[in-house]
Amino acid sequence: MPEMSRQIRKRLRFPPAILVALPLVGAAVLGGCAGGDFGRTRESFRNDDMHRWVGIEATGSLGLRASQYQLTDKERLLRDLAYPLIEPPHSRPAWKTVYGDYQPLPAPWRQAPLFDRTAYGRLLIDEPHRSFTSRYAQLIEDVRNDITRFEPFFADAVQVLDLDKKRNASLGLVSDLSPRERADAIGRMQENTLIVQWVQQCLEQRISSYRWALERLVIQAPDNIAADADRLIGELAAQTANPPVVSAPVVGRAVVSKG
Numbered sequence: 144m145p146e147m148s149r150q151i152r153k154r155l156r157f158p159p160a161i162l163v164a165l166p167l168v169g170a171a172v173l174g175g176c177a178g179g180d181f182g183r184t185r186e187s188f189r190n191d192d193m194h195r196w197v198g199i200e201a202t203g204s205l206g207l208r209a210s211q212y213q214l215t216d217k218e219r220l221l222r223d224l225a226y227p228l229i230e231p232p233h234s235r236p237a238w239k240t241v242y243g244d245y246q247p248l249p250a251p252w253r254q255a256p257l258f259d260r261t262a263y264g265r266l267l268i269d270e271p272h273r274s275f276t277s278r279y280a281q282l283i284e285d286v287r288n289d290i291t292r293f294e295p296f297f298a299d300a301v302q303v304l305d306l307d308k309k310r311n312a313s314l315g316l317v318s319d320l321s322p323r324e325r326a327d328a329i330g331r332m333q334e335n336t337l338i339v340q341w342v343q344q345c346l347e348q349r350i351s352s353y354r355w356a357l358e359r360l361v362i363q364a365p366d367n368i369a370a371d372a373d374r375l376i377g378e379l380a381a382q383t384a385n386p387p388v389v390s391a392p393v394v395g396r397a398v399v400s401k402g
Contacts, residue, residue, distance in 0.1 A: 194222035197229070198334030201341055210330035217303050218331070221338060224296040228342045232263055232285045232349055258348050264356030268363070275364035279372060282360070286353055286375040289346065290382070297387045300339045304388055307332045336390045346383040350376060 192214060199209040214222070267278055310328060314320065353376045361369050 197222045201337035210327045212327045229345045260351045263352035279368045301388045339390045350380045
């Protein structure tokens with residue numbers, strides 16, 4: 144038995160090159176898991192400022208300098224609440240979370256190609272569904288989600304922009320204010336304003352897309368549930384047309400949404 148054990152150990156010995164490569168292979172395998180399950184954003188990517196890029200992209204799209212100031216709690220929340228509203232709505236479950244298929248998006252001031260109001264409806268209709276009723280249900284769910292997100296975002300936007308008014312009034316009162324400090328303060332106010340305008344445009348685009356999709360569903364498969372979808376779209380449109388806060392265009396470049 145001892146002799147047999149020595150023979151087994153001898154056969155299981157790896158050449159030195161393989162022993163060196165094994166840790167590297169293990170690291171590669173584990174590294175492949177860093178992306179998270181089912182392609183979701185890895186845990187290491189999630190952090191308090193994961194949506195900071197929203198403000199940087201907004202100002203950068205207009206050639207403006209981004210602020211170097213840290214985000215306040217309310218400013219961070221503004222960006223967190225903005226992302227689900229600027230992410231284009233889809234009819235696939237992966238969109239339901241900001242951690243699924245997460246990616247930075249171009250600001251509307253430099254988006255190309257231009258907004259296509261038919262994209263959402265074509266995706267909704269072309270994707271496999273058990274029935275047209277499920278397509279109506281998906282549309283209703285997407286609209287209802289936007290209605291649910293509307294109030295928290297604009298409630299925070301009201302507070303952020305109100306504090307920015309106080310910040311702006313304080314610029315002339317701060318002693319020994321350096322040009323860099325002034326630029327950072329102005330840059331942050333511009334970021335916050337542009338984020339609100341970005342969300343406003345996206346909501347207007349969504350309403351246009353939802354209406355196009357509903358019209359196609361109605362002519363392809365009439366159903367009484369269409370009335371519920373139409374009512375919810377009208378509710379979202381009414382909220383969007385009368386937001387709790389209206390921000391003036393930054394550097395005179397307002398966003399125009401048509402469709």
